[in-house]
Amino acid sequence: MSLNEAWRQRSLAAVWHPCTQMKLHEPGGAALPLVPLSRAEGVWLHDHEGRRYLDAISSWWVNLFGHNHPAIRAALIDQLNSIDHVMLAGFTHAPVVELSERLAALTGLGHAFYGSDGASATEIALKMSAHHWRNAGRPGKHRFVGVAGGYHGETVGALAVTDIALFREAYAPLVRLADTVPSPDARAAAPGESAADVAERAADALERWLAEHHESTAALIVEPLIQCAAGMAMHHPAYLRRARALCDRYGVHLVLDEIAVGFGRTGTLFAHEQAGIRPDFLCLSKGLTGGTLPLSVVLTTDAVYAAFYDDEVARGFLHSHSYTGNPLACRAALATLDLFEQTDALRANVLTGERLAAQFEPISKHPRVRHARRQGMVFAWDVASSLPDFGRRYARHALQRGALLRPIGHTVYAMPPYVIDEAEGAFLADAALQALHATLAEEDGHAAPAADAAWGVCDGV
Known part of the structure; x- marks a missing residue:
């Protein structure tokens, strides 16, 4: 049994996770698996088997200057x-x-x-x-x-x-x-x-x-x-x-x-x-x-x-x-x-926000996106989708591509730590867009594109 799977099973047996229908985390289901983490550094979360995930929502909006500063x-x-x-x-x-x-x-x-x-x-x-x-x-x-x-x-x-x-x-x-x-x-x-x-x-x-x-x-x-x-x-x-x-x-x-x-x-x-x-x-x-x-x-x-x-x-x-x-x-x-x-974080964030807005432009201009918007370092896009579980599907595809993104209903958003650099921003923008393509492909009845194997796929998904 892998380290990830061992910690996943122990957590399911002992921990009641917040604001969660725990049955959705059970193995073999259609939902997101738990992701056991071993460390965090900067904008990245690392699991026990070498996979990493860009924390694009600052771990429920708390992290400002990166993990383990x-x-x-x-x-x-x-x-x-x-x-x-x-x-x-x-x-x-x-x-x-x-x-x-x-x-x-x-x-x-x-x-x-x-x-x-x-x-x-x-x-x-x-x-x-x-x-x-x-x-x-x-x-x-x-x-x-x-x-x-x-x-x-x-x-x-x-x-x-x-x-x-x-x-x-x-x-x-x-x-x-x-x-x-x-x-x-x-x-x-x-x-x-x-x-x-x-x-x-x-x-x-x-x-x-x-x-x-x-x-x-x-x-x-x-x-x-x-x-x-x-x-x-x-x-x-x-x-x-x-x-x-x-x-x-x-x-x-x-x-x-x-x-x-x-x-x-x-x-x-x-x-x-x-x-x-x-x-x-x-x-x-x-x-x-x-x-x-x-x-x-x-x-x-x-x-x-x-x-x-x-x-x-x-x-x-x-x-x-x-x-x-x-x-x-x-x-x-x-x-x-x-x-x-x-x-001088506030001044630096002006430039970071503008750079991210440019990197997110393909998702902002996607034909299924409505109300693309930004306020400071917060970005959001409403997606025209009939999938009742759009958010869960999108989050799974984002994780497969190495990004932690958890939509609110049909709203995809990003609120990354302020220290996200240009390469990390490009990675996030691409993962967000590819996760959207994969989710909408499921809705349209087509096979979803495979995730980039270089970033790994979560076990059980």
């Missing part, structure tokens, strides 16, 4: 020589203080509250907003509104503002669902409309909703510029400007979920910068540690913080977890922020 690794090793972890209740330490100071300087938001992951950040922001209004003498403001197609995590509180049918229907009895307003998704443009027109139309709907419901609404939550789980739905920053003004007018908090789009993905360090606004709450995770350790943070204003500052314990923010502000994770985040400065 020496500067982040060195920071973690150094931190292990002093403090690995200490509870943040009643104690503090240099990494959490320094990270909070740097994030405050970058965002203009003065206090940082830490969690472990994106869903936790959503939960913290929602609880903090509703509790703020109660402390401010307005306990009736405890409802939330989100944007259609929004995704903010899968814990029970985060699911309340997540508008993805699969999750809502499975756990609806457990969730107090929030209301939704229309998305500013530019793909909804009518003939003659621009992306800005769609944004204004969606903002008009938000205005009507807030006019009627603001007395009971604590906060609006939005993924700025890109609604990732909605199929990389991209929108014009005009929507964010209107949303900020409307929240101010009606006394509603604006929560911006930059868990996926923060730290340079959209072209600026934070997506909301492109609208020239500041939120009341900013949720960050994923790229915060460069893709090394779990950490999230909610940044908020001094005014929100002041509403909790009191002699009475019950007026404090009653939320915690054991690893809040973990020193190792905070050091990884500090090293990641250092890399932005040392490599």
Whole structure:
């Protein structure tokens, strides 16, 4: 038995993998096999038998500067020589203080509250907003509104503002669902409309909703510029400007979920910068540690913080977890922020994004592709296909060609680490296009082209 197969069988016997119908991983099925990995370096993931896969989705959007980056690794090793972890209740330490100071300087938001992951950040922001209004003498403001197609995590509180049918229907009895307003998704443009027109139309709907419901609404939550789980739905920053003004007018908090789009993905360090606004709450995770350790943070204003500052314990923010502000994770985040400065990453990404856009041109111009689009270092293409399992088939063909690409429904997207070079970009563009040809050939009833044997084929596919 091969090493890959041995680890695959052990994993199937012992591990419950996330957001996965495990039966689809069983041997002999039509789905993707598990890929056992032995190491990761740069943009590449390596299995136990010499195959490698270009991580074109940054391992669920977390990796910024490549796997096993020496500067982040060195920071973690150094931190292990002093403090690995200490509870943040009643104690503090240099990494959490320094990270909070740097994030405050970058965002203009003065206090940082830490969690472990994106869903936790959503939960913290929602609880903090509703509790703020109660402390401010307005306990009736405890409802939330989100944007259609929004995704903010899968814990029970985060699911309340997540508008993805699969999750809502499975756990609806457990969730107090929030209301939704229309998305500013530019793909909804009518003939003659621009992306800005769609944004204004969606903002008009938000205005009507807030006019009627603001007395009971604590906060609006939005993924700025890109609604990732909605199929990389991209929108014009005009929507964010209107949303900020409307929240101010009606006394509603604006929560911006930059868990996926923060730290340079959209072209600026934070997506909301492109609208020239500041939120009341900013949720960050994923790229915060460069893709090394779990950490999230909610940044908020001094005014929100002041509403909790009191002699009475019950007026404090009653939320915690054991690893809040973990020193190792905070050091990884500090090293990641250092890399932005040392490599001038945002400027470099402009050139990288333009180069990748040119390399992706054949897929963007494919006759079955609709709405080819890009925002910063995020690329997306909607594919006209009748295959109900298009995404799974495409992902399998991409893996056969050495690329990790996992479509969202019929939307193929790429969100690679920033360090992808020209040769790697050419490889990715070719693999993405060939995987599309192979998937559509299956749909059209023709034999799919064979994968390039030089890159290997996953066992069991």
